[in-house]
Amino acid sequence: MSFTYSLPFENEKLLDGILFELKRRKEYELSQLLRGSRISIEEGGYSYYAGGGRHNAHAAYVTLYVNPMNIDILEDDTTKKLLTSICDTLIPAEVGFDVKSVSFSIDLTKDYELEDDLIIDLEKQSDRISGKILAKILPQDVKEKGYYMSEIYTYLYAVENSLRLFIEDVFKTKYGEDYFEKVTVPSALKRTLEQRINDAESKKWLSVRGESKLFYLDFKDLGTLISNNWDVFKDAFPSQEFILSKINEMADCRNLIAHNSLVNETERNVIKTYYNVILKQISQFLDS
Template sequence: MTENTLSILPADLIQKAKKMSKAYEYLYCIENLLRDFIDKHPNRILLNFSSEVQKSIRVRKNEEQKHNWISLRGNSDLFYIDFKDLADVISNNWDYFKDNFPSQIWIKAKLEDLTKIRNLIAHNSYIDSDDLSLAKVHFNTIARQISGNKNICFVSQPTDNIVGNFFVEGLSKSKLWTYGQVSDGIEYLFYFPATIDVAPILLRAFYYQVSIAFYIVYENCKILLNPSFNTSREYEECKNLEFLNKNVQFQIGFHDIDKDGLEELFICAKDQTREFIKDGMVINVFKYYPPAFKRHSGRAENWDLVGDFKCWEEKAYVKESSITIPRNLRGFYYEWTFVKGEFRDTGYH
């Protein structure tokens, strides 16, 4: 908002408006994602709509014809029903959707929560931080659940960046950030299989007090991860951002290093000068042990740092069960291979 009249508005009102705009963004995306999901479902033509929903569709279409100057809702009947009715459409046609969601209760409960928040937003009422966080969590959970459906392709999966851009190659869903970006705050969305009952939603990182903190975020809690970087406190404290942004990068990705069908999380960092990260390159490998119950999401033992590897070289390569780092000296290389639950040094020194 750049209107000149903003200067006469209370600062508190503007700040609340900004927060509400973010809440609207989540609700807009998840509502239309669900409509699109249902509309593009393989069984779409077989779906049954209740008489109340059919009446609502007819009334709104008739009203729309009277007001041609207003934008059309959409090109499908699903865009003419209320958000709360989407849960009923899914429940009334559960035989067609049972393979897409863990249970009727799972999706219905989330949509009921979102409906309450949506009603507040629709009436320009203010929602607090807890409601905004709940909207965000439900958005990520439902979007991740829907994106796991292989028969419906409209949610963009993260794509691997071009080989050569990364200092650790071979990871899936790799993303790269500067020190400044991570310090300001980043979110890395997870795509765990829908078969995992208690799956984390995303990794969040930001500068906190004296260093960058990494948190695993679940639907109901968050836990702190502790990757090892062996950083220089002097540079951290002086916050020489120009130097750090130019020379320090963070990379996050996944690879199934132990071949158990569930990918491990890699949190890596590299400093071109070794002024900030003393070893130059650091690779942290975290294994996830999914708990049986949601109430156990916050247990630190769900995540195990199975390896942290430090060296001063330009590139690392992850393939099969090994992490290999060429030393560019007479064919020597560092290598660690995951065997029987642990990493073993298999390099040629």
């Protein structure tokens, strides 16, 4: 068999494949540890002379450049063996690479926030708790569901804040910098907004939501704002039902997450679909 000795995709695509395969195998914790990492592949000599392999195939060595906070956790023989197997499976046979090992190195191209007192304290607390007790208060399925839910929250966070910034951009274009005094805001929502701002000012230890009043509004409040100012947004969306129904469904899912309830697979797929649909819709409007 003749080999190409060249990947048919960029290295980053291999990393995407690794993360996808880890999630498919429910290795959520490992996929989280590798998020944001980089990958390189070094081609070696003939695979046969490096521990055995296919005739004329070359040995390949994969290096993952990761957050320094994660490297000690990743430096595990079981983890390396799993990732080596996944890489070997994902690289097409006709390439002619037999993956011999996966190793980890610190990614020096990024600025990482190193350990702070909170992280150190958490590690100390974990050290004090016996494995038997830890298994009761933090069982594996809870950890896996936590990583699963964190991915869903990321989609919600992105689309919610993108929608806020979009609404602000549309209002500023229409009314100028002091737009909030000119848009239609229901009296009940005005009272809620004033209460949230007052609460934020009285609790200085909490992080500031932002200078814009829009950041004090909940997901469903954004839908209310669009609905009450539809003449401004009617060219951005096909209909009120199109955008409001999606906002309301995603807001319901957000409430589940906020109350530590599990979002099922169907709801997860709805969120991902709406995420793509809404961002595509508003980006097309801004480009037009």
